[in-house]
Amino acid sequence: MRRRSPVFLARRAYRLRRLRDAARLLPLAGAFLLLLPILWEPAGGAARETAWDGVYLFVIWGLLIGAAAWLARGLVAGEDSDDDIAADTAIEAMSDSPPDSPTDGPAGGLAGGGR
Amino acid sequence: MPFNLLVLACLSYAILLFAIAFAAERNMQAGAARWLRSPLVYTLSLSIYCTAWTFYGAVGYAARSGLEFATIYLGPTLVFVGWWWILRKLVRIGRRQRVTSIADMISSRYGKSNLLGVIVTVMCVVAATPYIALQLQSVTLSFGVFATAGTYGWALPDTNSTALWVAVGLALFTILFGTRNLDANEQHTGIVTAIAVEAVVKLVALLAVGIYVVWVLADGPVDIFERINASALADWELIPSRWTGLIALSAAAVLCLPRMFQVLVVECSDERNLATASWAFPLYLAAMSIFVVPIAVVGLQMLPAGANPDLFVLTLPLSQGQGGLAMLAFLGGFSSATSMVIVASIALSTMVSNHIVMPLWLSLRPTREVTGDVRRLVLHARRFSIAGVLGLGYLYYSLSGGSAALAAIGLISFVGVAQMLPAMLGAIFWRGATRVGASAGLCIGFAVWAYTLFLPSFGPGGVYSLSMFMEGPFGIGWLRPQALFGVAGMDPLIHALFWSLSLNTVAFAIGSLVSFPTPVERVQGLAFVNVFDTERTEPLAWETGQVETEELLKLAQRILGDEQALTFFEHAAAEQGTGGYLPDPTPEFLDALERKLAGAVGAAAAHAMIAELAGRARVTVADLMRVADETAQIMEYSGRLEAQRAEMERTARQLREANEKLTQLSIQKDAFLSQISHELRTPMTSIRAFSEILMEGDVPPEVASGQARIIHEEAIRLTRLLDDLLDLSVLENGTVQLDLRLASLNELIDRALRSAAQVRPERVFTIWRDLPSEALFLRTDPDRLSQVFINLVSNSRKYCDAARPELRINVKQRGARVIVDFIDNGSGIPKDKQQIIFEKFARLSDQTRAGGAGLGLAICREIMANLGGTIAYLPAQGGAAFRVTLPLRLEKHPFADAA
Structure with missing residues (x-):
């Protein structure tokens, strides 16, 4: 039972890291999508479909806003529990050494000496 | 619509803003209004990005260049959506270093160098001037629309005088609310709230016009869709360089504009607000621009061919007889212009006073002692700077004749402030960036901007002659202002942006690579770039033991004000575990004090002031070794x-x-x-x-x-x-029985003065009191309290050794506590005796054996403890000074729990 909870917490810390990566990638994706209209060549020299271009821009705009709102919620929650995560990673590091082999960790050695 | 009705509407709107700003400050002082610091108000205050340029100019821009207008909002959208990269770091640095402006941030990062502060300040003032002129122009134009539509009441006024009156009115408003006090963090709650309200007004106004256009003038979205594709606007051409360049430019501008920096970083009271703003501000921008194209298209179709598209928001409802809607639109435009001008002039005046006036004053004054009221000096400097900045804007307006299209002026200003981007990004991401590099980059970028964009903006025959445009200076073709190094065929704006930023960045990089930073620069570089890692390991910069805390207190009082300084010193002393108001001058304390002062007068000035008192800063080789990480462990x-x-x-x-x-x-x-x-x-x-x-x-x-x-x-x-x-x-x-009831503080003091008059009645005392502040009702034990007052007044009568003795009684209310100070003008109590005067049996001398056995102050202290308050000696007030602090309403015996 003891080993399960660090795994669960580590997963949370991992998720938070990826959430931050996503927050960093979002503006790059946005820039790509907003620069995309440069490449649209009106077929056969016809006029641009300005209305459709506008719709495209506002749809991208809306998607960016939505994604940012979704990320912001997770990021703020992550900021608040930053200390927990520092503790989690410590637990994670400790649990890397198998707790049931008595000779491995310093704690096990001490316990053996006590007996 | 009658013109004077319009003036009346403007005036009453301004009065409403006054009331809101005033109420917000009152609420804030009472500590009652948490929502004033909410993410909503923060996001709305960011909307000063949308100036009158957006409000009127975007439609004109769309009518001329189609969807290109959106680039101005797409750049900021990307910056905010990507807040995790830059904004988060900027805000954290701004809060940690108590940055007061963008000039302060750059000067602070590059070794607290004032030279850089001056460069950035000058650049910002020059770049903001056209922008302020633009706001004045738009308000004037919109007045003109109403005046020509129905000229009864007043005739069309001279546009110049309209602009002048608007400028004067804005200067007054800004001075009243922007320079009321020297806030330690430079935060102006009243103004931010008023601006949030203006943000709502302009959004509502633009949406109302948009909805009217789409659903009343046209037959809904589908009809608009067809009209767009049928209109001349559909033929706009997407120029890739402009599209990319403008998105990048507006992204840079939202970071570098002094007014944006002010609301984004300086006025930010909680970092979490930024997370909300990261999506809410782009939402606001999208809402502001969603109806721009429909309004432009319908305006082009319905209004006569010569109509100015910059004013469609106003003229379209007006042409349909919708006076009310037009009025709303007018107020929206008015809001956009005023909020921008107010914040911009606050930001600029802070820079001017902190980086130009304060350093001048520091170097010009004869003695090293800080004398006189520095706060007043700083506030005056700010007031004059606000007036000066608005004056410059007006001057530019009347010189340029206000003829160019709105959007063009705005973009010129954008390119100017964008020159700060390399230095700023270098400041927070590159530890190798140095002062030499930053100043070289800024100067070259600024010069190229002025040469290729700002000066040509006055048109042929303005600053440059026509031949200068065509053949270059002295006939040197590759120096033509709009085709530098033979790069012709580029849009003038993109040309200027390209060359100024490229040369700027190159100079910044080379300058940084070849120069060697000073110790302070390296320490600051570490603190800025690693702001998220170095929370607890700030390098110590000050040496202990060379400075008298009392001197520091005097300095701090002159800059922060008596109350704030005393509170700060008291907290610091309490943190060190000693009581009273004089903490030990540890490096940590000096560091904290420097940052506190930096909040009021800027980093460079604060550093210089403390350095004068504390001796040189101790940034030694040892610190640098730590910075360099090499032998970090040793x-x-x-x-x-x-x-x-x-x-x-x-x-x-x-x-x-x-x-x-x-x-x-x-x-x-x-x-x-x-x-x-x-x-x-x-x-x-x-x-x-x-x-x-x-x-x-x-x-x-x-x-x-x-x-x-x-x-x-x-x-x-x-x-x-x-x-x-x-x-x-x-x-x-603690077994004393208190007789708690309501008592007037005023009467208590009266009583004390009367009773104490019997002590040495031959001495004539001048008593200074502020009666209105004493009009407080306390719930306390009045007899016990007046015992304390009588004791303090009689002490003063007994021991004040001035030839013309005076006694000042100050009363202040701080939340639920009341502070009463008794300050006389005698020689005070020597520092070594301040510790023991409240002890039993303490008597400083036997010079006047006017009775008593040295129990008076000891009794006072015990009484105050029983009344839930304190009594303390206040140092550095120019005489003996005692401060009595007690609760406004004492509910029960403070020792009842312990007993």
Whole structure:
């Protein structure tokens, strides 16, 4: 039972890291999508479909806003529990050494000496 | 619509804003309004990005260049959506270093160099001037629309005088609310709230016009769709360089514009607000631009061919007879212009006063002592700068004739401020960036901007002659302002952006690579770039022990104001574990004080001031080794030893102090015991003597009654002495019965002054009081409290040694606590005695044995503890000064829980 909870917490810390990566990638994706209209060549020299271009821009705009709102919620929650995560990673590091082999960790050695 | 009705609407709108700003400041002071610092208000205040340029100009821009107008909002959208990269770091640095402006940030990062502060300030002022002129122009134009539509009431006024009046009105508003006090963090709650309200007004106004256009003038979205594709606007051409360049430009501008920096970083009260703004601000921008194209298209179709598209928002409803809607749109435009001008002038005036006026003053004044009221100087400097900035804007407006299209002026300004981007990004991401590099980049970028964009904006025959445009200076073709190095065929704006930013970045990089940073620069570079890692390991920059804390307190009082400075010193002292108002000048304390002062006068000036008092900054080779990471561990270890040594020294000093105090107390106790025996003995002797005479019998009755009276008086004196002792022991045990009721502070002080007048009645005292501030009703034990007051006033009467004695009584209310200061103009209490005056039996000298056994202040202290308050000696007030702090409403006995 003891080993399960660090795994669960580590997963949370991992998720938070990826959430931050996503927050960093979002503006790059946005820039790509907003620069995309440069490449649209009106077929056969016809006029641009300005209305459709506008719709495209506002749809991208809306998607960016939505994604940012979704990320912001997770990021703020992550900021608040930053200390927990520092503790989690410590637990994670400790649990890397198998707790049931008595000779491995310093704690096990001490316990053996006590007996 | 009658023109004077319009003026009336503007005036009443301005008065409404006044009221909102005023109410917000009042609420904030009472600590009651948490929502004022909410993410919503923060996001709305960011909307000063949308100026009158957006409000009117975007439609005109769309009518001329189609969807290109959106680039101006797409750039900021990307920056905010990507807040995790830059904005988060900027805000954290801004809060940690108490940055007051973008100039302050750049100067602080590059070694607190004032030269850089001056460069950035000048650049910002020059770049903001056209922008302010643009706002004045748009308000003037919109006035003009109404005046020509129905000219009764006033005739069309001279546009120049309209612009002048608007400028004067804005200057007044900004001075009133932007420079009321020197806030430690430069935060202006009142103004931010007023601006949030203006943000709502302009959004509502633009949406209302948009909805009217789409659903009333046209037949809904589908119809609009067809109209767009059928209109001339559909033929716009997407120029890739402009599309990319403008998105990048607006992204840079939202980071670098002084006014954006002000609301984004300086006024940010909670970092979490930024997370909300990361999506809410782009949402606001999208809402502001969603109806721009429909309004432009319908305007082009319905209005006569010559109509100015920049004013469609206004003229379209007006042409349909929708006076109310037009009025709303007008107020929206008015809001956009005013909010931008207010914030921009606050931001610029802070820079001018902190980076130009303060350093000048510091270097010009004759002595190293900081004298006079610095706060007043700074506030005056800000007021004059605000007026100056608006004056410049007006000057530009009247010189340029206000003819160019709105959007063009705005973009010129954008390119100007974008020159700060390399230095700013370098400041927060590259530890190798140096002051030399930053100044070289800024100067070159600024020069290229002025040469290729700003000066040509006055048109052929303005600053440049036509031949200069066509053939270049002295006929050198590759120096043509709009085709530098032979790069012709580029849009002039993109051309200027490209060359200025490229040369700027190159100069910045080369300058940084070849120069060597000063120690302060390296320390600051570490603090900025690693702001998220170095939370606890700030390099120590000050040496201990060379500075008198009292000197520092004097300095701080002149800059922060008495109250703030005392509170700050009190907290610091409490944190160090010593009481009173004078903490030890540890490096940590000096560092904190420097940052606190930097919040008011900027980093460079604060550093210079403390350096003068504390000696040079101790950024030694040792610190640099730590910065350089090379032998980090060794240095860490010796650093820890150093810290331990300092800690032990401090402890030893505290122990010595405690020991001294104990010794003194013991001496005093002995002295008191002998004195009290003496005091008891004298009346006893006379009582015994006279009673023996009386016992012998044959005394004439009149003599007998005289002797009996002496016996009686001596007995009373004895009783009083014993009463005092008893009183003290009762108070100390906390078993005293308090008689709590409501009492007027004013009457209590009156009573105290009256009673104390019997002490040395021959001395004439001048009493300074502020009666309105005393109009407070306290729930307390009035008799006990007035005992304290009487004691303090009589002490002052007894011991104040000035030739013309004065006593000042200040009353202040801080939340649920009341502070009463008694300050006289005597020589005060020497520093070594300040510690013991509240101890029992303490008496400073025997010079005036005006009665009492040295119990008065000890009783006062115990009474105040019983009343849930404190009494303390205030140092550095120019005389003996005592501060009594007590709760406004004492609910129950403070010791009741303990008992």
